[in-house]
Amino acid sequence: xxxxxxxxxxxxxxxxxxxxxxxxxxxxxxxxxxxxxxxxxxxxxxxxxxxxxxxxxxxxxxxxxxxxxxxxxxxxxxxxxxxxxxxxxxxxxxxxxxxxxxxxxxxxxxxxxxxxxxxxxxxxxxxxxxxxxxxxxxxxxxxxxxxxxxxxxxxxxxxxxxxxxxxxxxxxxxxxxxxxxxxxxxxxxxxxxxxxxxxxxxxxxxxxxxxxxxxxxxxxxxxxxxxxxxxxxxxxxxxxxxxxxxxxxxxxxxxxxxxxxxxxxxxxxxxxxxxxxxxxxxxxxxxxxxxxxxxxxxxxxxxxxxxxxxxxxxxxxxxxxxxxxxxxxxxxxxxxxxxxxxxxxxxxxxxxxxxxxxxxxxxxxxxxxxxxxxxxxxxxxxxxxxxxxxxxxxxxxxxxxxxxxxxxxxxxxxxxxxxxxxxxxxxxxxxxxxxxxxxxxxxxxxxxxxxxxxxxxxxxxxxxxxxxxxxxxxxxx
Ligand code: SAH
Ligand code: SF4
Ligand code: F3S
Numbered sequence: 059x060x061x062x063x064x065x066x067x068x069x070x071x072x073x074x075x076x077x078x079x080x081x082x083x084x085x086x087x088x089x090x091x092x093x094x095x096x097x098x099x100x101x102x103x104x105x106x107x108x109x110x111x112x113x114x115x116x117x118x119x120x121x122x123x124x125x126x127x128x129x130x131x132x133x134x135x136x137x138x139x140x141x142x143x144x145x146x147x148x149x150x151x152x153x154x155x156x157x158x159x160x161x162x163x164x165x166x167x168x169x170x171x172x173x174x175x176x177x178x179x180x181x182x183x184x185x186x187x188x189x190x191x192x193x194x195x196x197x198x199x200x201x202x203x204x205x206x207x208x209x210x211x212x213x214x215x216x217x218x219x220x221x222x223x224x225x226x227x228x229x230x231x232x233x234x235x236x237x238x239x240x241x242x243x244x245x246x247x248x249x250x251x252x253x254x255x256x257x258x259x260x261x262x263x264x265x266x267x268x269x270x271x272x273x274x275x276x277x278x279x280x281x282x283x284x285x286x287x288x289x290x291x292x293x294x295x296x297x298x299x300x301x302x303x304x305x306x307x308x309x310x311x312x313x314x315x316x317x318x319x320x321x322x323x324x325x326x327x328x329x330x331x332x333x334x335x336x337x338x339x340x341x342x343x344x345x346x347x348x349x350x351x352x353x354x355x356x357x358x359x360x361x362x363x364x365x366x367x368x369x370x371x372x373x374x375x376x377x378x379x380x381x382x383x384x385x386x387x388x389x390x391x392x393x394x395x396x397x398x399x400x401x402x403x404x405x406x407x408x409x410x411x412x413x414x415x416x417x418x419x420x421x422x423x424x425x426x427x428x429x430x431x432x433x434x435x436x437x438x439x440x441x442x443x444x445x446x447x448x449x450x451x452x453x454x455x456x457x458x459x460x461x462x463x464x465x466x467x468x469x470x471x472x473x474x475x476x477x478x479x480x481x482x483x484x485x486x487x488x489x490x491x492x493x494x495x496x497x498x499x500x501x502x503x504x505x506x507x508x509x510x511x512x513x514x515x516x517x518x519x520x521x522x523x524x525x526x527x528x529x530x531x532x533x534x535x
Contacts, residue, residue: 087118089200092126093166096144097134099285099329100256101167103236105132106225108166108193113226115197123154128162128200133169135251137431141169148183162203164188164196168255172435174212190241190256191215214242214257221266224273233483233515234281234325235274239267239313243287245332247359248370248437249402249430252287259287261294264308264316271317271324280481280515281325282317289328290335311339318347323517325481325498327351333358333381334373341388352389353500356381357397357426361416362409365402370437375416382420393499395424400458401451402430403442410454417461423469423501425462429455463527470525473501477521477535480505484514495520497530505532 091112095105108130109119120126129151134140148163155161164186165177171189185203188196192211199209219241227235243252244259271282286292292310299305308316310328317326326349331340333356344350360366363374373381385392398413417425429451432444478497486492486504493512494504505520512518524531 088116089118089127090120090125091117091128091130092120092123093130093132094123094147095132095167096140097132097136097168099236099283100238100241100287101132101134103225103238103285104167104190104193105130106227106236107220107223107238108132108196109226109228110223111193111196115200119226119228123151124158126161128164129154130164130166133165133167135168135172135255135433137428137433139431144169148177152183162186162200164199164203166190166193168251171212171214171255171257172251175208175210185209187212189214191218193220194218216258217260219260219262221263224270227277231483231514232277233279233481234283235279236283236285237267237270237274238262238286239284239289240286240292244291245288245372246370246437248368248441249359249399249433251433251436254435256287259291261292261308264294264296264313267313268316268320271320275321275324278515280323281327284314284317284326284328287330288332288335290331290337290340309339311337311343314340314343314350315347318343318350322349325349325351327353327500329355331356333378334371336381338384338388341385344392345389351498351500352391353393353395353498354385355395355397356385356420358413358416358420359397359399360402360405360409361412361414362405363412365405365409365412368404368438368442369399369402375412378416379419391499393423393501394420395426395500396420396422397426398428398458400427400429400455401446403438403444403446405446405454410457413454414457414461417458417465421469422462422465423499424466425458427455427458427462467525467527470501470522470527470530473522473530474525475522477519478503478532480518480520480532482512482514482516482518493518501530502528503530503532505534508534510534 093105095102131144133144151163162185165184166188167190170187177184177187186199186209189212191214195211202209240261242257242259246253274282290310292313294308296305331354358378359369359371361375432439480495480497480503482493482495484494486494492504492506496502503520519535520532521535522530522532
């Protein structure tokens with residue numbers, strides 16, 4: 059069941075998950091590493107790149123932190139709470155290090171870039187600090203750390219995309235995989251730390267993306283999610299071909315189409331779209347291919363034009379609403395979800411009401427909802443006062459959550475009686491007599507297996523017969 063997160067970033071519900079071992083025989087590996095990931099899907103995808111880099115060096119993964127010679131935390135800085143969680147975890151690892159001297163601890167990801175060497179000097183908690191663009195140097199940094207030196211690489215890059223590295227899929231259901239298509243972000247949303255932790259935007263070589271998706275299909279995967287902070291600004295210019303011939307630039311719409319064409323049997327999703335950048339061309343491409351899922355994550359952040367301006371989102375309330383209309387015009391059944399921030403600097407009661415009303419207008423199927431958390435170094439921190447009290451932030455957030463709960467229930471009720479093509483992702487967590495899967499519009503379905511010969515990764519038609527706010531219940535037809 060989908061539950062509404064109040065201070066969690068997209069998919070942070072998987073927070074802290076360790077990776078499954080991919081080594082049956084620990085003896086063939088020089089060292090064993092354990093990696094725990096926090097934050098957005100990009101971070102989880104990066105951990106798979108890290109696993110691949112370490113694997114090539116003869117390191118094997120372990121799910122059990124007690125067995126590990128190397129412990130990595132892939133961290134998130136998006137809100138203060140995310141950082142607190144990581145700090146707490148680090149103090150736990152310090153105890154483990156006392157018990158098992160020689161165990162090395164590394165901080166990867168967005169906090170590494172934000173805090174740089176502060177982890178080493180002030181806190182003596184960690185041996186390695188490595189930012190999101192420096193994972194290729196991990197094997198060297200491990201060697202350095204082993205000699206007792208502190209190993210740091212926090213140099214952001216303008217061109218690193220790890221395009222040639224095939225991520226090691228760990229802890230995956232074997233059905234859906236994330237494929238990173240770009241890194242960094244050039245937007246300067248005033249509340250956001252990502253442009254500082256992940257650097258300039260750059261697009262990954264289109265061919266390497268398509269090859270990775272083809273490989274996934276061959277391995278039995280049935281769904282790929284193309285990932286970037288702002289996928290609609292994907293823009294890849296291939297190097298000149300033979301005889302110096304120039305080759306066409308690849309836009310996101312073109313990339314989406316190429317991936318969709320790999321196989322009609324493989325679903326394609328993507329995240330995240332910035333409302334200012336998603337084009338009609340992308341919407342038409344989505345409509346044209348059955349296997350491109352009819353679902354868009356279109357974060358609004360606020361429903362007030364005044365606040366949107368302070369947030370530097372570069373669209374107005376009306377512009378956003380027109381975008382929602384356009385999506386529904388081209389794809390009447392498209393699911394839409396959002397990210398919403400309550401209590402941004404100067405937010406008044408009427409701005410908050412604007413947020414509630416834009417949610418209702420957009421009829422979101424789902425939202426990730428947060429209260430504003432000031433981040434050091436961001437534009438908002440430098441320019442505006444974080445002047446909304448925690449009580450008011452929390453009260454407004456609760457009203458936003460209540461609104462979303464009503465919208466989600468209404469959205470599910472609207473689907474009752476209809477039949478959907480569901481991709482089976484596995485057994486239901488609650489009962490092995492039931493399957494769990496998703497529709498194209500990203501709703502979670504749970505339904506009895508019945509007497510059908512089906513397996514994970516199969517498509518099946520399911521009629522929606524009942525619902526809660528988070529799940530549709532159904533039967534196979
Ligand atoms: N690139 C994505 C979002 C990345 S961060 C996009 O542009 O939509 C995911 C979400 O975290 C954001 O959409 C925003 O709602 C939330 N967020 C980011 N910074 C925040 C902050 N300082 N306080 C509270 N929420 C924040
Ligand atoms: Fe942050 Fe805005 Fe970039 Fe998203 S688009 S990562 S919210 S700066
Ligand atoms: Fe967090 Fe970095 Fe992602 S700050 S949300 S892990 S890009």
